[in-house]
Amino acid sequence: MRDHGMNPVEAALAKLDERLVRSLEARPVVQVPEGFAARVAGQVPMRRPVLLTPTHYGRNAMAVCMVVLAVAMLALALRSWELTPLGLALEWFVCAQFVALAVWLCSWRRELQ
Amino acid sequence: MQDHQAMVFGTLLRLTGSREHLDDLAQEVFLRLYRALPSFRGEALLSTYLYRITVNVAQNEWKRRRRDDRSTVSISDEVSGWEERLEHPGRNAEEQMEEREFRLDVEEQLQELSQVERTVLVLYHQEERSYEQIAEVLHLPIGTVRTHLHRGRKKMRDGLVARQARERRAPCAITE
Numbered sequence: 259m260r261d262h263g264m265n266p267v268e269a270a271l272a273k274l275d276e277r278l279v280r281s282l283e284a285r286p287v288v289q290v291p292e293g294f295a296a297r298v299a300g301q302v303p304m305r306r307p308v309l310l311t312p313t314h315y316g317r318n319a320m321a322v323c324m325v326v327l328a329v330a331m332l333a334l335a336l337r338s339w340e341l342t343p344l345g346l347a348l349e350w351f352v353c354a355q356f357v358a359l360a361v362w363l364c365s366w367r368r369e370l371q
Numbered sequence: 372m373q374d375h376q377a378m379v380f381g382t383l384l385r386l387t388g389s390r391e392h393l394d395d396l397a398q399e400v401f402l403r404l405y406r407a408l409p410s411f412r413g414e415a416l417l418s419t420y421l422y423r424i425t426v427n428v429a430q431n432e433w434k435r436r437r438r439d440d441r442s443t444v445s446i447s448d449e450v451s452g453w454e455e456r457l458e459h460p461g462r463n464a465e466e467q468m469e470e471r472e473f474r475l476d477v478e479e480q481l482q483e484l485s486q487v488e489r490t491v492l493v494l495y496h497q498e499e500r501s502y503e504q505i506a507e508v509l510h511l512p513i514g515t516v517r518t519h520l521h522r523g524r525k526k527m528r529d530g531l532v533a534r535q536a537r538e539r540r541a542p543c544a545i546t547e
Contacts, residue, residue: 271528278527281477282496288380291394295376298401 317366320359327356375418376401378498379425385493386429388482400428422500422508426490433486473531480530487511488523495520 264272291297334341334349341349379397384390403424411420481489490509494500506513 271532274528274531275524277473278477278524278531279496281474282481282492283499284474285381285497286384288377288384288393290376290380290397294394294397298398301398301402302405 317363320363324356324359324363327352327359331356375421378418379421382422382425382493382498383429385481385497386426386490387432388478392432396428396432400425403428419504419507422494422498422504426494426508429490430486476531476534477527480527480534483530484523484526488519488526491516491519492523492527 330352331349334345334352337345338349376397379400380393383393383396383400387393387396400421404421407420407424411417481492484492487509491505494505494508495502500508502513502516505511505516509516511519
């Protein structure tokens with residue numbers, strides 16, 4: 259017995275504590291209103307889908323650069339007999355840039371597919 | 372949502388001590404949860420997160436009431452009668468009535484406590500949360516949670532003792 263060895267006041271307080279804890283542990287019965295979940299779901303704001311318009315700025319810039327490089331290569335090729343070693347190096351450099359851009363464009367198109 | 376709505380309603384009812392606006396408050400809890408879900412990183416349990424929101428909504432309600440300076444409606448108003456439904460059917464009427472009165476006293480004493488003490492008591496006893504979970508919900512150290520729990524229970528016990536003493540004196544005063 260828990261009350262054993264307690265004076266009456268202590269025993270009464272222990273009993274009161276027990277009742278108090280029992281009352282606190284008792285869950286209040288609540289009536290969830292009919293259709294509560296539906297009501298809450300109706301209040302939830304609809305999420306607007308994010309509209310992403312593709313701009314293709316990069317692709318356009320790449321195309322312009324390729325055209326410019328092609329013109330530069332053509333101009334350099336027409337005057338190839340006059341070219342100094344520096345001019346030749348410039349022609350190779352422009353050609354390499356053109357090839358690099360062409361590879362990049364191809365890989366990018368493949369990713370899109 | 373249906374798994375948690377009873378918990379939200381029960382906790383809000385005990386924390387606010389009133390059935391007034393209970394539906395609206397519960398709705399607010401779930402809407403806040405919905406809004407907060409995208410930023411929920413799964414560091415805490417969803418239930419802990421939900422308790423935190425519930426406590427925040429209850430705190431806002433206390434603030435609103437303080438502003439409005441309105442008296443609270445008892446948890447055991449005529450519509451509910453939840454204490455009666457909790458009674459053990461085998462008990463005699465006198466015991467049941469005594470138990471019901473005791474529970475009403477407990478509810479009154481609960482509403483006399485500070486907000487944090489009441490919240491800790493409800494989460495610990497009614498919702499059976501651990502010290503760690505309560506500390507996480509309330510952003511308090513575990514030691515502070517323990518202190519609030521013991522202090523809250525002691526205040527309630529003292530309040531109940533004082534009330535019983537007053538009630539015992541009252542019939543004597545009438546007879547005198």
